[in-house]
Amino acid sequence: MKISVSGVTDRGRVRPHNEDALIVDLAHGVFAVADGMGGHAAGEVASGLAIDVVTELLARRRPSDEDAVELLRRAVDLSNERIASHSENSPEYRHMGTTIVVAIAAGARYWIAHVGDSRAYLVRGAEIFQLTSDHSFVNELVRLGMLSREQAARDPRRNVVTRALGSGAGVAPDIFEGEAAPGDVLVLCSDGLNTMLDDQRILSVLRGAGSIERGSAELVAAANAAGGEDNVTVVVVSFDADDAG
Numbered sequence: 001m002k003i004s005v006s007g008v009t010d011r012g013r014v015r016p017h018n019e020d021a022l023i024v025d026l027a028h029g030v031f032a033v034a035d036g037m038g039g040h041a042a043g044e045v046a047s048g049l050a051i052d053v054v055t056e057l058l059a060r061r062r063p064s065d066e067d068a069v070e071l072l073r074r075a076v077d078l079s080n081e082r083i084a085s086h087s088e089n090s091p092e093y094r095h096m097g098t099t100i101v102v103a104i105a106a107g108a109r110y111w112i113a114h115v116g117d118s119r120a121y122l123v124r125g126a127e128i129f130q131l132t133s134d135h136s137f138v139n140e141l142v143r144l145g146m147l148s149r150e151q152a153a154r155d156p157r158r159n160v161v162t163r164a165l166g167s168g169a170g171v172a173p174d175i176f177e178g179e180a181a182p183g184d185v186l187v188l189c190s191d192g193l194n195t196m197l198d199d200q201r202i203l204s205v206l207r208g209a210g211s212i213e214r215g216s217a218e219l220v221a222a223a224n225a226a227g228g229e230d231n232v233t234v235v236v237v238s239f240d241a242d243d244a245g
């Protein structure tokens with residue numbers, strides 16, 4: 001399988017800083033989006049620390065079938081510990097944290113780990129599937145049947161995450177694996193994308209773009225056109241048959 005990737009991050013139209021961070025490492029098949037929080041410069045520090053750990057642990061060599069899940073767990077644990085020790089040592093970073101969604105791709109197989117409300121989607125043909133389930137207050141209400149997905153998307157509490165890296169206590173990531181078919185596209189994003197664009201809009205922008213480079217750029221542009229209320233980060237990974245060139 002031939003893997004291609006395009007990643008874009010943008011401050012959006014309202015926030016003074018970009019607290020999102022990303023890794024796009026095609027050589028090792030490692031892709032991630034982190035969305036930091038904590039006020040002032042702390043969010044940037046937290047998301048940056050998480051991306052540094054992912055780079056350290058995962059992008060040194062190509063993870064294999066045997067160790068992908070274990071490496072993802074270690075990356076989540078170590079990011080969590082490192083952010084927590086940073087915030088203990090500096091009062092201005094006391095409440096910082098970050099989400100993370102990481103994908104490892106090897107051939108047609110991929111593994112995804114996530115904590116928080118950054119998402120992974122799979123686009124297959126004319127359909128889009130949300131692979132991750134947000135660790136967020138409003139998603140808990142959706143699960144309990146107290147809010148619809150549409151209400152959750154507009155709820156003022158939608159930014160409240162129920163799991164994040166940086167607390168220091170053990171954080172359990174959701175980890176799963178999948179097998180890509182030729183033509184499949186994975187999308188990793190921060191909530192600045194999916195709070196501005198619903199799933200069908202994400203699908204139609206990608207399908208209309210013609211290439212993943214244009215797709216990632218046009219998704220960010222569409223989120224900004226819809227208000228750009230938050231930082232927005234998109235990593236688009238495509239899987240194509242080897243003979244597709």
Ligand code: CA
Nearest residue numbers: 035191192230
């Ligand atoms: Ca965000």
